[in-house]
Amino acid sequence: MTLALAVDISLTLLVLAVAGWIIAVRDTFAAMIGFVAYGLLLALVWVRLAAPDVALTEAAIGGGLTGALLIGAAARLRGTEAAARAEYPGALTRTLAAVLAVTVAAALAIGVLALPDPTPTLAPAAAANLATTGVGNPVTAVLLAFRAMDTLLEAIVVLLALLGVWSLAPDRAWGGCPGPRRLVDPDGVLAWLARLLPPIGIVVGLYIFWIGADLPGGKFQGATILAAMWLLVIWAGLADTPPISRTWLRVLLVAGPLVFIVIGFAGSITAGAVLAYPEGHAKPLIVAIEIALMPTLVLTLALLVAGAPQRIPPQ
Amino acid sequence: MPHSLSTPDVTTPGGLLLVLAVLVPFVGVLAGMVLGGRGARRVALATLAAGLAIAIAIADTLVRSGAAVVYLLGGWTPPLGVALRADGLAVIMLLAVAVVIGGIGVYARADFGTPPGVREARAPFVFWTLLLAVWGSLNLVFVSGDLFTLYVALELLTFAGVPLVSLGGQPETLRSALRYLLYALFGSVLYLLGAVLLYGAYGTLDIGLLAARVHPEPVTWAAAALMTVGLLAKTALFPLHLWLPPAHAGAPAAASAVLSGLVIKGSWFLAVRLWLDVFVGVVTLPSAQTLAALGAAAILVGNIVALRQARLKLLIAYSTVAQIGYLFLMFPLAAGLAAAQLDDAAAVNGGLLQAISHATAKAAMFMAAGLVYTTLGHDRIADLRGVARALPMTLVAFALGGASLIGLPPSGGFLAKWLLVSAAITTAQWWWALVMLVGGLLTSAYVFIVVVRALAPAPEGWTPKASVPCYQQVAVLALALCSFLLGLAVLCPVDVAGIGRAVVPGIGSP
Numbered sequence: 001m002t003l004a005l006a007v008d009i010s011l012t013l014l015v016l017a018v019a020g021w022i023i024a025v026r027d028t029f030a031a032m033i034g035f036v037a038y039g040l041l042l043a044l045v046w047v048r049l050a051a052p053d054v055a056l057t058e059a060a061i062g063g064g065l066t067g068a069l070l071i072g073a074a075a076r077l078r079g080t081e082a083a084a085r086a087e088y089p090g091a092l093t094r095t096l097a098a099v100l101a102v103t104v105a106a107a108l109a110i111g112v113l114a115l116p117d118p119t120p121t122l123a124p125a126a127a128a129n130l131a132t133t134g135v136g137n138p139v140t141a142v143l144l145a146f147r148a149m150d151t152l153l154e155a156i157v158v159l160l161a162l163l164g165v166w167s168l169a170p171d172r173a174w175g176g177c178p179g180p181r182r183l184v185d186p187d188g189v190l191a192w193l194a195r196l197l198p199p200i201g202i203v204v205g206l207y208i209f210w211i212g213a214d215l216p217g218g219k220f221q222g223a224t225i226l227a228a229m230w231l232l233v234i235w236a237g238l239a240d241t242p243p244i245s246r247t248w249l250r251v252l253l254v255a256g257p258l259v260f261i262v263i264g265f266a267g268s269i270t271a272g273a274v275l276a277y278p279e280g281h282a283k284p285l286i287v288a289i290e291i292a293l294m295p296t297l298v299l300t301l302a303l304l305v306a307g308a309p310q311r312i313p314p315q
Numbered sequence: 316m317p318h319s320l321s322t323p324d325v326t327t328p329g330g331l332l333l334v335l336a337v338l339v340p341f342v343g344v345l346a347g348m349v350l351g352g353r354g355a356r357r358v359a360l361a362t363l364a365a366g367l368a369i370a371i372a373i374a375d376t377l378v379r380s381g382a383a384v385v386y387l388l389g390g391w392t393p394p395l396g397v398a399l400r401a402d403g404l405a406v407i408m409l410l411a412v413a414v415v416i417g418g419i420g421v422y423a424r425a426d427f428g429t430p431p432g433v434r435e436a437r438a439p440f441v442f443w444t445l446l447l448a449v450w451g452s453l454n455l456v457f458v459s460g461d462l463f464t465l466y467v468a469l470e471l472l473t474f475a476g477v478p479l480v481s482l483g484g485q486p487e488t489l490r491s492a493l494r495y496l497l498y499a500l501f502g503s504v505l506y507l508l509g510a511v512l513l514y515g516a517y518g519t520l521d522i523g524l525l526a527a528r529v530h531p532e533p534v535t536w537a538a539a540a541l542m543t544v545g546l547l548a549k550t551a552l553f554p555l556h557l558w559l560p561p562a563h564a565g566a567p568a569a570a571s572a573v574l575s576g577l578v579i580k581g582s583w584f585l586a587v588r589l590w591l592d593v594f595v596g597v598v599t600l601p602s603a604q605t606l607a608a609l610g611a612a613a614i615l616v617g618n619i620v621a622l623r624q625a626r627l628k629l630l631i632a633y634s635t636v637a638q639i640g641y642l643f644l645m646f647p648l649a650a651g652l653a654a655a656q657l658d659d660a661a662a663v664n665g666g667l668l669q670a671i672s673h674a675t676a677k678a679a680m681f682m683a684a685g686l687v688y689t690t691l692g693h694d695r696i697a698d699l700r701g702v703a704r705a706l707p708m709t710l711v712a713f714a715l716g717g718a719s720l721i722g723l724p725p726s727g728g729f730l731a732k733w734l735l736v737s738a739a740i741t742t743a744q745w746w747w748a749l750v751m752l753v754g755g756l757l758t759s760a761y762v763f764i765v766v767v768r769a770l771a772p773a774p775e776g777w778t779p780k781a782s783v784p785c786y787q788q789v790a791v792l793a794l795a796l797c798s799f800l801l802g803l804a805v806l807c808p809v810d811v812a813g814i815g816r817a818v819v820p821g822i823g824s825p
Contacts, residue, residue: 104505104541111512111537120518125395146395149388153455153467156341159348160448160474167441167478168489174437245351245435254345261338261345273326273390274334 008048015041026085028077032070039063052216053139056208060224068231068305134283136214143218144286148275152260155293158300159253166244169308175245178306184237194236201229209294213283219290223297230302241306249299256296260289324393324523329376330386333399333458336369336409340451347444352435356427359443363413363420366450370406370413374811377406383815385460393461393521400460400523402815404667408457408584411671414797415576415678416450421790422682423569425783438482442570448475449573456581462510462520465585469506469549473499476578479570480562488565491558498548498558502582505545509538522593531597539594543606546589549582552643553613556636563632568685571628575635576678580670583642587666590646592816600654603646611750613640618757622764627684627694630761631677637754638673638720642666644735644747651742661741664812665734668801672727675798676716682791683713687769692780696765701773708788710769712795717762719798722755727801 018041022034039062046055077084089097126138126146133145143151169176184190209222233239242249263285267276277285343362347355376384383402391397401409423446427439452471459465477499481492514520516535517528529535551559559579563571590598617637624630645666649659686709687702688694703710719726722733732751739748 104508107537107541108508108512111534112515114532114534114537115512115515119515122394122518129391129395145389146391147397147463149397150464150467153341153464153471156344156448157467157470157474160344160445160471163348163441163444164474164478167437167481169437171437171484174440175435247349250349250351254348257341258345261342264338267389268331268334271390273387274331275389276391277389 011041011044011048015045028074028081029071032067032074035070036063036067039067053137053218056216056218056221060221064228065224065301065305068228072305072307132279132282133277133286134280135286137212137216137218139216140213140218140286144289145277145282148260148264152257152264152275155257155260155296158297158304159257162253162300162304165304165308167308169310173309173311175243176309176311177243178241178303178309179234180310181240182235182237184235186237188236190232191236191238194232194238198229198233201225201232205229209290212290213287219293219297223294224301226294226298227302227305230298231305234302234306241303244303244309252295252299254296256289256293259292263289324387324398325385326387326390327376327380327382327385329373329380329384330399332369332373332376333384333386333401334388336366336373336454336458337399337451339366339369340447340454343447344444344451347440347447351440352429352433355435355440355443356424356429359447360420360424362447363417366454367413367417370409373401374406374410377401377403377814378809378811381814394519394524397464398460398521398523399458400815401458403810403812404584404587404663404816405457406814407667407671407812408580409454411674412450412453412457412577412580415674415794416446416573418675418790418794418797419569419572419576419678419682420446422572422685422787425787426567426569426685438484438567441478442482442567445475445479446573449479449578453577453581456585460522462513462522462525464520466503466507466510469503469582469585472578472581473503473549476574479573480566482567482570483565485565487561491561491565495558495562498551498555502545502548505541505548506585509540509542509545512538512541522588526593526595529594529597535594535597539589539598542589543586546582546586547609550579550586550639550642551636552609552639553616553636554609556613556617556639559636560629560632563635563681564626564629568628568682568688571632571681571685572678575632575681576674579635579639580674583639583670587645587663591649591663595653598650600647600650603650606643606646607648607747610640610643611747613637613643614750614754615757618754618761622757622761625695625697627687627696627699627765628681630696630765631680631684634680634720634758634761635673635677637758638669638677641669641732641735641751641754642673644739644751645669647744648735648738648742648747651744652738655742657741660810660813661734662738664810665731665738667812668727668731668734668804672719672731672798672801675794675801676719676726676728679712679791679795679798680716680720682787682794683709683716686783686787686791689781689783690779696768699765699768700771701777701779702769703771704773705779706783706788708792710766712788712792713769714762714766715792715795715799717758717766719795719801721759721762722751725802726799727804728798730802730805 018034018038022031022038025031025034040059042062043055043059046058126142130138130141133141135141205222205225208217208225209219212218234241264275268274270278340362343358347358350358373384383400386399388397423442427442429436429439448471452468452475455468456465459468477492477496480495481488510520512534513525517525519525548555563575614637617633617640621630621633621637624633645662648662652659652662684694686706690705719728722728736748736751739745
């Protein structure tokens with residue numbers, strides 16, 4: 001047995017074990033911690049499958065951001081945990097859920113096992129057309145050239161999710177600051193971390209964003225790191241979330257998709273199709289879109305974690 | 316080799332209109348977010364007018380050219396790129412949604428104004444931005460030719476639709492919204508798993524190319540089953556309808572009209588697209604019969620439960636559960652017609668007409684219920700006295716909408732059910748015709764009860780709690796009239812729905 005195979009087998013077993021533990025464990029908070037670990041393990045799986053872009057995204061979004069959201073939710077649910085346990089689903093519901101899960105898994109297994117070998121793929125076509133886009137990372141070429149429409153719309157999906165979170169605000173708090181005011185010891189360890197980490201995190205985040213054009217990385221992963229840094233500063237009480245009625249906030253939130261759409265429509269005049277780039281200018285335009293999307297994504301992701309506005313707006 | 320979308324993959328004249336139909340509403344969302352408050356409403360109403368013009372222009376292009384309208388995004392040809400395609404089915408849905416959403420927008424103008432003294436209020440801001448978002452997402456569902464772009468469209472539709480449920484802000488509406496969110500996300504994930512399997516097996520996500528490549532084998536069946544179940548959960552077909560009635564119980568009338576009239580039609584349309592254009596030749600007649608059996612159960616259960624409701628809004632919500640059932644009767648009928656080497660247009664057009672007439676009628680009825688609630692301060696069916704005097708126009712609208720649900724001539728519901736019944740008889744599947752007749756009887760019972768109660772004279776000295784603006788009543792009546800007169804579509808000289816769809820060898824054919 002080679003070392004690589006041993007690593008793969010133990011990784012698979014570990015993923016399955018953590019997944020089983022998340023389902024079995026009763027305490028919500030513990031399940032959420034398990035979920036974060038699960039996300040990081042999945043990232044390793046993607047690394048083993050030679051998909052570093054997916055691995056980075058899984059670690060940043062699947063492990064980090066989703067983990068922060070879920071842990072935040074679990075923390076808020078602590079007080080009602082005992083009451084919720086009384087509503088624990090009965091044997092019938094659980095059996096149905098298990099049957100459903102097994103059926104879906106079986107359908108997937110049948111499908112995956114029956115896939116032709118070699119699997120048909122568009123990777124060669126993407127690689128062959130890489131040169132026209134000017135970028136070196138084929139994943140970026142797919143996201144911002146071949147399937148740019150999907151990326152544009154996904155950016156809007158995230159924005160709609162934020163609107164959905166905001167819509168849960170009490171009416172009187174509309175326009176106010178999301179989340180509670182953090183009162184933290186200004187000399188405590190959190191405040192210390194919030195002073196120490198952001199400079200490093202910002203450099204790393206920007207680096208991952210910048211190399212995304214040519215190497216694994218990109219705006220979503222970079223934006224998640226920057227959002228995490230901002231949230232750290234907020235949680236440490238060194239800064240507050242901005243009131244959601246601020247014009248600068250709204251402008252930055254829509255700037256990314258709007259610039260994307262403007263450059264996209266400009267393409268119909270300069271390059272013959274919407275979301276096409278004129279020859280020789282593809283890379284600068286793609287980078288311009290990514291730069292515009294960056295603040296939008298940082299703000300949206302951080303504000304998604306920060307939650308609905310809950311404080312009366314400043315007069 | 317079956318292939319339905321025989322259109323060549325080049326951008327056709329007028330193709331840019333498809334991009335506009337999708338992106339103009341989203342530009343409205345973004346502009347509304349920046350302008351905020353009253354600006355969001357102004358932007359939304361202006362976008363509604365612009366979007367209707369775009370939809371009409373697309374329909375004009377389609378009928379003139381007699382072929383599907385196509386746009387290749389970025390100039391990339393599928394499978395590498397993404398194509399937008401609008402055939403007759405898509406264009407009819409585009410037009411219908413533009414009209415219904417316009418009616419809802421006019422109605423909601425009164426309910427979702429920013430109160431004086433504040434710059435921006437929660438419910439109006441969220442409503443107007445998400446109304447446009449729902450619209451853009453639906454347009455994308457109709458014109459997208461790519462399974463992954465369609466997944467993004469479903470996600471957009473979910474995140475635009477769910478907050479509308481809890482717009483009122485009461486705790487129980489949050490519960491319903493969360494339940495809807497879970498159903499919708501579950502549906503999205505199943506759909507995505509299916510799409511991934513198809514890409515793995517055939518190396519393309521493009522609908523036209525897939526249709527030419529798929530063949531009956533386990534991976535295709537697994538993908539078809541996963542995607543179909545996911546879409547059924549989003550469409551609220553019995554027994555996956557449990558999220559729908561509670562979602563409507565506490566939602567504002569305009570939001571209910573959007574959800575019940577429009578949002579569920581998105582996932583239904585995608586199911587039709589998959590079964591008729593992608594999996595044709597893969598799905599079997601028994602599987603189509605299963606879909607229709609669920610539809611028949613929905614018709615019976617939904618109508619009977621509707622009859623037992625005490626609140627008008629819930630009655631209309633359960634009536635939606637029943638009407639969704641009719642939408643799924645078309646599958647075995649289309650399959651049966653195709654298997655008999657006949658044109659499946661009767662079944663397909665019947666299903667499409669049912670979708671449109673239900674969208675217009677149900678939007679009108681939910682908004683009528685909203686006006687009744689405003690006027691009476693409640694919507695208890697037992698206590699609707701005085702409605703006829705206070706809201707004569709609205710009661711007429713409710714009755715016309717109800718007539719379309721029952722299937723009285725010349726309503727759209729009549730033509731839809733007539734086409735479906737005749738297809739059922741042609742293909743010797745008389746039991747579906749029987750279900751439709753029983754469903755019509757049950758529907759007429761509860762529409763009749765509501766109208767009779769509302770016609771009862773008001774007690775002495777009764778005054779309405781609040782008066783409603785006339786234009787709201789006109790908007791409701793206009794939508795109800797659209798539904799009632801839709802049956803005149805039979806006079807239309809061209810079969811618009813059939814444009815761009817090649818005659819396909821059907822399900823179950825050798």
